[in-house]
Amino acid sequence: MTESTASQDIYLPMPATIEESKLLTAVDRFFRIRLSSGAELGHMPGQFVEVSVAGIGEAPISLSSSPDTTGVFELVVRKIGRVTDALHALPQGSPVGIRGPFGTTFPVAEALKGQDILVITGGIGLVPVRSAIQYMLNRREDYGEMAILYGTRTPADRLFTDEIEDWRARENVTYLETVDRGDEGWTGNVGVITTLLPKVEVSPVSTRVIICGPPIMYKFVIAALAARGIPLEHIYVSLERRMKCGVGKCGHCQINGYYTCLDGPVFNYAQLSDVPEAI
Amino acid sequence: MPIVKYITTDQLLVWVNALIAAQTVYGVQAKEQRFAYDALADAADLRLDFDVTILPPKKFFQPLVETIMKFHVDGHYESVTSEEPFIIFGVHPYDVVAIAQMDEVFRANYADTHYLSRRERATIVACDIQNASPSMFAACMGTATVEDGFDILLTKIGDGYVVDVRTAKGEALLVALGDAPDADAGTLARREQFWDDARRFLNKYLLKCKPTDLPALLEDQYEHAIWEHNAGLCYSCGSCNMVCPTCYCFDVQDEVDWTLEKGTRVRKWDSCMLRDFATVAGGHNFRRRREERYRHRFYRKGQYLWQRMGQIACVGCGRCTTACTAKIANPVELYNTLMEG
Numbered sequence: 001m002t003e004s005t006a007s008q009d010i011y012l013p014m015p016a017t018i019e020e021s022k023l024l025t026a027v028d029r030f031f032r033i034r035l036s037s038g039a040e041l042g043h044m045p046g047q048f049v050e051v052s053v054a055g056i057g058e059a060p061i062s063l064s065s066s067p068d069t070t071g072v073f074e075l076v077v078r079k080i081g082r083v084t085d086a087l088h089a090l091p092q093g094s095p096v097g098i099r100g101p102f103g104t105t106f107p108v109a110e111a112l113k114g115q116d117i118l119v120i121t122g123g124i125g126l127v128p129v130r131s132a133i134q135y136m137l138n139r140r141e142d143y144g145e146m147a148i149l150y151g152t153r154t155p156a157d158r159l160f161t162d163e164i165e166d167w168r169a170r171e172n173v174t175y176l177e178t179v180d181r182g183d184e185g186w187t188g189n190v191g192v193i194t195t196l197l198p199k200v201e202v203s204p205v206s207t208r209v210i211i212c213g214p215p216i217m218y219k220f221v222i223a224a225l226a227a228r229g230i231p232l233e234h235i236y237v238s239l240e241r242r243m244k245c246g247v248g249k250c251g252h253c254q255i256n257g258y259y260t261c262l263d264g265p266v267f268n269y270a271q272l273s274d275v276p277e278a279i
Numbered sequence: 280m281p282i283v284k285y286i287t288t289d290q291l292l293v294w295v296n297a298l299i300a301a302q303t304v305y306g307v308q309a310k311e312q313r314f315a316y317d318a319l320a321d322a323a324d325l326r327l328d329f330d331v332t333i334l335p336p337k338k339f340f341q342p343l344v345e346t347i348m349k350f351h352v353d354g355h356y357e358s359v360t361s362e363e364p365f366i367i368f369g370v371h372p373y374d375v376v377a378i379a380q381m382d383e384v385f386r387a388n389y390a391d392t393h394y395l396s397r398r399e400r401a402t403i404v405a406c407d408i409q410n411a412s413p414s415m416f417a418a419c420m421g422t423a424t425v426e427d428g429f430d431i432l433l434t435k436i437g438d439g440y441v442v443d444v445r446t447a448k449g450e451a452l453l454v455a456l457g458d459a460p461d462a463d464a465g466t467l468a469r470r471e472q473f474w475d476d477a478r479r480f481l482n483k484y485l486l487k488c489k490p491t492d493l494p495a496l497l498e499d500q501y502e503h504a505i506w507e508h509n510a511g512l513c514y515s516c517g518s519c520n521m522v523c524p525t526c527y528c529f530d531v532q533d534e535v536d537w538t539l540e541k542g543t544r545v546r547k548w549d550s551c552m553l554r555d556f557a558t559v560a561g562g563h564n565f566r567r568r569r570e571e572r573y574r575h576r577f578y579r580k581g582q583y584l585w586q587r588m589g590q591i592a593c594v595g596c597g598r599c600t601t602a603c604t605a606k607i608a609n610p611v612e613l614y615n616t617l618m619e620g
């Protein structure tokens with residue numbers, strides 16, 4: 001292969017630098033990253049990057065900032081294995097490799113425009129959804145009613161606590177949250193995420209729903225929405241699978257005939273209703 | 280004008296030895312009772328009468344372990360791509376079809392320069408099937424003969440070979456052949472007859488439907504009892520994937536050298552039958568049960584890849600059937616059972 005072809009290597013990471021790294025919870029770390037080339041990553045909400053730590057490996061991580069944040073992009077990484085442990089241990093200023101952006105997006109610039117928005121998210125699922133929330137809040141007049149429901153296991157697991165206060169304070173956003181187990185200081189809701197659903201208005205016609213959370217969450221939330229007349233094609237979910245390439249080759253991310261890296265991670269739920277491995 | 284020559288077996292030996300002298304030639308050779316591709320040192324070792332090779336030729340385009348880049352732990356990455364041209368001598372039609380399918384997989388959406396550079400550097404000398412392998416069903420799959428996808432096709436007719444040259448790469452090999460007569464009309468007619476027979480008889484198992492009926496057949500069989508029944512015998516060893524010319528899933532790993540500063544990123548063949556193929560960090564396994572993995576493999580071959588690229592991802596070589604010690608990998612038996620309902 002010639003030089004020029006080699007430079008189009010789909011597996012070759014772009015050099016980048018960790019500009020900022022800080023803990024959000026005991027296990028979740030926030031990263032602000034800049035590509036060494038100075039170029040914009042050019043992503044849309046819902047997409048992900050493959051992050052490389054040389055000598056350890058690669059992991060798919062969702063983009064957490066909206067494309068309106070320029071020059072840099074933000075990730076949140078939960079410490080859970082080899083690559084994620086290594087990322088947590090890297091000091092600010094360290095190099096990382098980035099490939100992407102990959103995958104489908106929440107249709108914030110298309111199907112969601114002009115509609116009422118209901119975001120339902122649990123745990124680390126807030127990470128990709130935050131990108132969509134920021135994007136929509138920056139263009140608030142483009143959407144109708146907006147509600148955000150967020151559930152975590154305990155109060156200590158809540159991410160982006162400052163930003164959450166901003167959402168809560170906004171008049172044009174309904175923000176509700178719950179924890180599975182409270183602690184001494186907690187005065188808010190206690191219970192699983194579905195207990196928040198009856199507290200928001202939904203319309204079978206105008207509501208569009210974004211769901212992202214742990215695998216167990218989807219079944220219950222979607223059943224509750226269906227019971228309130230929300231058609232499946234008005235629901236968007238973001239799914240996670242094992243990934244080794246991000247570009248539709250390695251086969252690890254398959255959900256029946258779909259590839260999560262190419263056809264997802266964001267799916268319109270109507271696409272998945274007869275896909276037994278999806279939920 | 281297409282070039283179609285006829286050469287004697289002696290000329291074939293001289294030609295192959297001339298090719299070996301000039302560049303790397305991989306050819307089919309005997310390995311105890313079976314056959315395998317290996318670097319050819321002498322044309323006399325070439326066995327074009329082979330029934331099937333243990334591993335398919337995919338190993339030349341997607342090696343079992345392949346270095347895709349070098350890195351320094353300071354964050355510098357550099358692509359490693361293959362530069363060396365080579366010839367593969369003796370590729371059966373079903374494997375030619377499989378290679379064409381892999382070309383499409385690795386070209387689609389995001390072009391994979393590692394695969395494609397190896398592929399571009401290869402000259403494929405195909406060879407019509409002289410002996411059927413123990414578990415094949417190539418005639419049923421329409422892969423007992425091929426029209427294209429190779430550079431040269433050899434067909435044994437009488438005491439010699441028809442040499443059918445289709446590409447510029449193929450023509451380049453003819454220089455080493457020297458003078459040879461064009462195949463005459465009688466020889467070409469005998470080749471047509473040979474192909475007709477191949478398309479009818481190269482089966483040890485008979486699929487009771489057309490391959491293009493498989494996607495529709497699978498539509499209603501997701502809950503069939505055969506998945507659980509057969510999976511109960513499965514060792515999750517992955518042999519059926521390893522030997523399959525249309526399986527290409529891979530794992531990617533970083534390997535650091537003794538300096539702890541430099542290393543390579545490698546990809547390795549992986550297998551959807553292995554227990555942790557779909558396990559994510561934290562331990563959740565999206566295909567935890569053996570029957571889910573067993574079923575996935577047949578759906579991928581008979582339906583999923585068809586939906587994406589209009590091809591059935593099985594070419595009827597029968598390698599999986601032979602490789603499976605549990606005797607549950609035979610696609611014909613499986614699909615025929617589903618047809619019984």
Ligand SMILES: Cc1cc2nc3c(=O)[nH]c(=O)nc-3n(C[C@H](O)[C@H](O)[C@H](O)COP(=O)(O)OP(=O)(O)OC[C@H]3O[C@@H](n4cnc5c(N)ncnc54)[C@H](O)[C@@H]3O)c2cc1C
Nearest residue numbers: 059060061062076077078081082083084241242243559560
């Ligand atoms: C589209 C997508 C978006 C994601 N977004 C985030 C995010 O924003 N923040 C975050 O903390 N995590 C995210 N994850 C999960 C994250 O990718 C895994 O936690 C991570 O790959 C674990 O790697 P590890 O080496 O630390 O763990 P190990 O257990 O050591 O992993 C070994 C290998 O298994 C594979 N693997 C394991 N778990 C996963 C997984 N869940 N998904 C894909 N591959 C896996 C990887 O290839 C990895 O190299 C996302 C996953 C996907 C698919």
Ligand code: SF4
Nearest residue numbers: 523593594596597599
């Ligand atoms: S599934 Fe079996 S018979 Fe079909 S191509 Fe693969 S190894 Fe050959």
Ligand code: SF4
Nearest residue numbers: 513514516517519603
């Ligand atoms: S089907 Fe046979 S070859 Fe394949 S994993 Fe199971 S036991 Fe191994």
Ligand code: FES
Nearest residue numbers: 246249250251261
């Ligand atoms: S991550 Fe490799 S195919 Fe999707």
